Amino acid sequence: MQPAKQEPETQTDIDMKDIVALCKRRGFIFPASDIYGGINGFWDYGPLGTELKNNLRDYWWHRMVTCPPIGPDGHPLQIVGVDSAIIQNPKVWEASGHVGGFSDPMVDCRETKKRYRADHLIVFIPDPSLGVDKLFAFHEEATNEEQEKRLKKFGVKFEGKFIGDTRRLENCLDQLDKILAPDAKEVGTLTEPKEFNLMFETYCGPVQSEDNKAYLRPETAQGIFLNYKNVLDSSRVKMPFGIAQIGKAFRNEVNPRNFIFRSREFEQMELEWFCHPEEAKKWRDFWFEERQKFWRDVGLTSDNIQMRDHDSDELSHYAKEGLGTADIEYKFPFTAPDFGELEGIAHRCDFDLTQHQEHSKTKLEYLDPERNNERYMPHVIEPASGLTRGVLALICEAYTPDPDRPSGVYLNFHPKMAPKKAAILPLMAKGEQPEVAEKLYMALREEFSVDLDIKQNIGKRYARQDEIGTPYCFTIDDQTLEDQTVTVRERNSMAQERVHIDKVAEYLREKLRG
Ligand code: GAP
DSSP states (O other): OOOOOOOOOOTTTOOHHHHHHHHHHTTSEEETTGGGTOOTTOEEEOHHHHHHHHHHHHHHHIIIIISOOBOTTSSBOOEEEOOOOSBOOTHHHHHTTHHHHOEEEEEEBTTTOOEEEGGGEEEEEEOGGGOOOOEEEEETTOOHHHHHHHHHHTTOOOBSBOOEEEEEGGGOGGGGGGEEOTTOSSBSOBOOOEEEEOOOEEESSSOOSGGGEEEBOSOSHHHHHHHHHHHHHHSOOOSSEEEEEEEEEEOOOSSOBTTTTBOSEEEEEEEEEEEOGGGHHHHHHHHHHHHHHHHHHTTOOGGGEEEEEOOGGGOOGGGSSTTOEEEEEEOOTTTTTSOEEEEEEEEEETHHHHHHHHHHTOOOOEEEGGGTTEEEOOEEEEEEEEHHHHHHHHHHHHEEEOTTSTTSEEEOOOTTTOSOSEEEEESOSSSHHHHHHHHHHHHHTTTSOEEEOOSSOHHHHHHHHHHHTOSEEEEEOHHHHHHOEEEEEETTTOOEEEEEGGGHHHHHHHHHHO
16 A cells, blocks of 8 residues: 655745755855855855846846836836945935934843844743742744743743743843843843944945945845936836835844845845825735735745734834835744745835935925926835845745655746756667757757756656756657657656657747746
8 A cells, every 4th residue: 555645744844954955955055155164144046046036036127127017097107227336325324214223122141142132032931829030031933842941941830831921021121130041041141232233334445434434235225215316317207106126235133044034145126116195005005915916926825925014113214104014924934833024015105205305405306297296205115025035935935845756855936936947858868869858958048947967867867856946857768769759747746748849948938928
């Protein structure tokens, strides 16, 4: 009797260690400076990771700029792109609020010398009936088992569940002297929270003085606001319209973690959508829908994505007024069963343009010919997503353990996103088969990203393609020489069918259209 086929594992069961290992083994993502032992918070993209990231980037650009969505009135939206400098005049970051306010509250542990974001620590307060006089701080990502083990070690009785209360550290600051920090042995070792600015600083020119200080941009958005007037003056866009940008951003994150989820150098894909203040709600609703659709179209299943409105205490300085912010969240294996942010959709009101108008003394109001020459400061709806975080979501979603195949796992990428669309595999490495394979490869390579793989046994070659997520393998065998048909193996089902060699390009075109 065949053993029952194991159900695919859920996001909760999938181990990030396996995903990180596959990414390295197959050339998706490597630790930066790997041969020197790495550098915390920085990652390099290998041959396949670069292709995957470019596919997501190009598809976003296509959907936003080249072929923008149809708006609520049935007409295509006007969206143009920019590519601004990473280093800008430092006054930009004073105006935007980043120099003064872009910080996280930090606490240090005097005993372990570890540093934590204060808002990431939770405190367990045992019920007085337990007779325990300590409070226990945990990182918010500590698993139930880790918490249980530690509490038991300190003699907190466990009968089915712990009896007590949990609070955020910021609500227990008056009891710091009773709190046991994570990994610490003595109580009272956590310091008062201190604000820590996330901006990376550098100097322009040979003199390292305050006057020459500059910053690496922490978001691509400001480069858009800086060019708002130039774009209006140089192109024919009219309100409402959007400016899009994709590029690197840098944040000196205190605890970079979870692989590429939170890194110090990353890439963003941001749209600033400018509109009349009265129309902000209409456009926010539009972008909520449109952006969720985008993530579903690149292959994230509905069950693994959700929208979540920010609570009032989470709102950024620019979103405090107005309609608030909602996140599109993905159920990453390290957040499951909870979700982690993938994209934020914020109503930035007129905060940024007003600030830049004031600080630069340049008029940025819009004179609207369609509204009787009304003069107003446009409001902004901002769908801001992480390109590199999106890549991680695609990889986590695609990672499918399957004990029934030699690789033990395959990457179920949407064909549009897959780094390689197809592989051409002759069964024999010698004779006529490799010649036919090479001819097919030469016919496909200008249109599709395809692999030609001639050597090794076919099982190993399929295993490699499964692990890198190639959706179709075309195999050339003896029958090909007789009737010019090749076998197509579909990655997920492993089902095989024969198609005529002259129809392979059309077959692929059709499959990639979806
Ligand atoms: N302009 C608005 C803005 O930057 P954000 O929520 O700070 O908003 C937008 O960033 C997106 O950028 C996030 O949803 C996330 O996908 C990505 N992101 C932010 N910080 C990141 C980090 N340290 N590492 C990787 N991605 C990050």
